[in-house]
Amino acid sequence: MNTAAILCLALLLDGALGEPRWLWSRLPHPAVLMGRAVQRLERGLNTGSARIARGALALAVLVVAAGALGAVLSAFGPLVEVLLVAILLAQKSLVDHVRAVAEGLRMSLPAGRRAVAMIVSRDTAAMDAPAVARSAIESGAENLSDGVIAPAFWFLVGGLPGILIYKIVNTADSTIGYRTPRYEEFGKAAARADDVLNWIPARLTALLIALPGGITGGWRDVAADARLHRSPNAGWPEAAMARAISVALAGPRAYDGRMRDLAWVNGSADRNIGPPAIDAAIARLWRAWGVLLAACALLALID
Structure with missing residues (x-):
């Protein structure tokens, strides 16, 4: 079985089952184990001087270990690969978390705030309903790239070693990649490294959102808005999603009690949004997933 066929089966398995609570309530998820590995190295190496070099050494250790583990696990055959790749994808769980925000908002604003606080790092206590909806949509678009398209891309490129290397780098970035006194260096x-590994997948995600959204003709506008984002990658799927569902995203928001006047994405579109916009975004997430699945099936047939 070729790599594309394995990825097709993994996408279907993840799309159908997601992350079964009965399993991961009994066993540590691989992402949790990766986070523990990052934290252990950080505690041991993030001391004294030359912290940039020490951080690079820690990352190198993690990457070599992940690549070696992937090579070993690949020897167990296609079934093991399908199961592992499905575990490392996050389409259904992503959609479930975003849908929970829409369901919360339909009950009450506080319920919506509680749901969105589970998936974003910004301050949520003072959000109005449109800000809650925007946050959920932005998180969905960005995590489609980080949690689905990027791992799928790196599996196609490098098999199990490729996807495990991507996941450990992404986990390291989400654990220690912050501009704080402790983690800055x-x-x-x-x-x-996370910026580099997500450069192609972020733009591919934008394309996958744009294709079924019928907005490829506005690619220059998507690119222009993406460049306004503070991240070199996250702006691409957000900008594509904003135009695919005709809403304004981003804009001012608060982090750690401080308001940041960030640029709007597709700012002339509707800003007064709610659960229906989240529903539309979820539909786009599944359509992008469907395009990816179809492309993988085509690759599997011609390989």
Whole structure:
């Protein structure tokens, strides 16, 4: 069985089952184990001087270990690969978390705030309903790239070693890749590596959102808005999603009690949005997933 066929089966398995609570309530999820590995190295190496070099060393250790583990696990055959790749994808769980925000908002604003606080790092206590909806949509678009398209891309490129290397780098970035006194230097290598590994997948995600959304003709506008984002990658899927469902995203928001006047994406579109916009975004997430699945099936047939 070729790599594309394995990915097709993994996408279908993840899309159908997601992350079964009965399993991961009994066993640590691989992402949890990766996070523990990052934290253990950070505690041991993030001391003294030359912290940038120490952080690069920690990342190198993690990457070599992930690649070696992937090579070993690949020897167990296609069935093991399908199961592992399905575990490392996050389409259904992503959609479930985003849908929970729409369901919360339909009950009450506080319920919507509680649901969106589970998936974003910004301050949620003072959000109005449109801000809650925007946050959910932005998180969905960005995590489609980080949690589905990027791991799928790196599996196609490098098999199990490729997807495990991507996931450990992405986990390291989400654990230590922050501009805080503790992590500013030590996490720099992880943050830069994550930017590099997500460069192609982020733009591919934007294309996958745009194709079924019928907005490829507005690609220049998507690119222009993407460049306004503080991240070199996250702006691409957000900008594509904003135009696919005709809403304005991003804009001012608060982090750690401080308001940041960030640029709007597709700012002339509707800003007064709610659960129906989240529903539309979820539909786009599944359509992008469907395009990816179809492309993988085609690759599997011609390989």
